[in-house]
Amino acid sequence: MSESEQEQRILQAAEYVLGTLDARERSRFETLLMHDAEARAELAYWEQRLGALGLAPAPVEPPAAVWDGVTRQLGLRAPDRDTAEAGVAPPGQPAANDSAGPIWRGVALVASVAALVMAAMLFTGSTEREASPAEAPQPAYASVVYDEPTGMSWLVTAPKNGHKMKVVAMGDYDVPEGKVLRLWFKPENGAPVLLGKWPHTHGDHEMTMPDDVARSMDQPAQLMVFMEDAGSASQASAPSGKLMWTSPIARRTG
Amino acid sequence: MAEREQLAEWLSATARGDEQAFQRLYAATSSQLYALLLRILRNPERAQDALQDAYVRVWQKADTYAPERGAPLTWLLSIARYRALDVLRRKRPEVAMPEEPDMMATLLEDEQALSPLEENENQQSLDAIRVCLKTLQPQQRDSVLLAYYEGLTHQELAERLDAPLGTVKSWIRRGLMRLRECLAERA
Structure with missing residues (x-):
């Protein structure tokens, strides 16, 4: 050289x-x-x-909410009482109220794999129902969003060449006042696109995909749900707030 | 405050999925990362979001830390700073209150500015770069410091320093090469 x-x-x-x-x-x-x-x-x-x-800058203690956000985003449990009492909890962090069991690393990755397995089950389930002509078209795309701490999950399916995405919320998820959950579509090689408000109450919901998203469904992509301020722009060009969950979109290959 | 070996041990345990070690690491280092993020982003909410992102990365990337990569705290600071740069790139049109280059230079004079976070090794690292920055021409030094603490691009530096783009690029590059020579001489 x-x-x-x-x-x-x-x-x-x-x-x-x-x-x-x-x-x-x-x-x-x-x-x-x-x-x-x-x-x-x-x-x-x-x-x-x-x-x-x-x-060089003099240290500044961050608010306890930051640590809460880290543990939540990673799906970690709260610190155990012994740790908190030993004085090693982050400053401002309340002592945990439960004892910690073993935590495994890479929860997000595990959740993603679980999401793909569950998405595959959605495909399979749909295939089994094909005998019935009255059934809706089988989904070409599926994803499962899973909240590790609460066990809450959402099943997302979409047909080929369609603009409607079905979201089945398997329970109720508490959203703090002044906040809103928003769903973003994130192609592997592109900027996130806002799809709209993410449903958090039990039941079936429908979301509309814009043309560019519907066309991109065959490319590797993820769903991302952010907890955003309710007052923030609902047409924002980039996510804000806290990233709550991500889940890959599985594509039917057979 | 925790020393290098302790931080390295917690990082290593974090890589194995030890949540308590991760929590101890956070408790020991987050105030320094937050201070840097506040300085770069000039907005507590954005700094807190970036700090959260940084520690999520730390959990995910702890296994890529190797002692030969240097002190754990500076490794953590690098992760935080990359997050801040990402935030700035997304928010580019929104310009925060500018800080005068002269104020940057005072950082070099402020011997009290070093946090009590870590002792000898980090003190030496900071001393070394302070001394070497002083050997740069003023415009070279201001360019490097503004880029580091405000995440300015070449173009933004040119506007801030009221100098042609090519000149600013040259200040940065000559400044960095001089810095490298000086740091090597002190090593």
Whole structure:
């Protein structure tokens, strides 16, 4: 490697950490990182060196709600009483009121796999009903949104070439006053698109998909549900608030 | 406050799914990450959202931390800062109150600014970059500090510093190369 190439790599890594590269340059560097160990080492170097600047601001205690949000988003249980009493709970964090059992890592991933299995069951169930001509068209797409802490789930299905998405809420989910759950469609390689208010009361619901979403259903995508302020724009171009759940959309392949 | 070994141990346990270790890690480090996010995002609500995202990433990525990647706290700070940059990129048109470059420079003078979070190693890292930043030309130093603490792009730096885009890019690059030389000399 020539000196100028090496310098180029040093600068790319430094500016990647600094955040001054534009989107195309960032993407190019991320590709380089996948197969260039020296680029990764250079990145780690700058993360450490420039990262030291992050030590300068005097610490500020975050509100307890942040930790609540972390545990909720990850589907972790509340900390156990012993831990809280030992004084290691995050500042401002109330002591937990239940004892913690074993928690496994990667709940979100497990939930995603469970969602796919359940989605496959939806397909299967529908296939079994095909004998009945009165049945609605079998779903081409399915997804299951699952709230680990409460066990609440939603089954989502959509037909091929359709604009209606059926959402079956398997129970009631409490939404705090002033908040609203909103469903976003997130293609793997694209920006999220707002589909509308996410139902939280028991029963069957229907949501409408805009043309671009209906056309994208064959591409890898996820459903994302955010808890947003009820007063926030219902036509927002990007999600706000807290990400509550994500679930991949399974496609019928047979 | 927890030292490097303790934080590394909690990170390692977090990677194995130990929730208590994750909680201890959060309790020991979140105030430093939050302070940085507040500084970059200038908005408590956005900083809190970014902090939540950062620790979700920490839980998910704890197994990718390796001691040779450096001190655990700076690794955590990097994760938080990438979240802040993502937020800024999404919110780009919305510009927060600008901070004068001169105020950035005062950070270098403020020897009390270092948090009590970690002791020797982090103190040395911060001292090293402070000393080396002082060897940069003022425009180079201001560009690097504004980019770090405000997440400004080249174009935004050019506007803020009232200089042509090419000039600003050059300040950043020369500044970073000089920084690297200086840090290597001190190593």
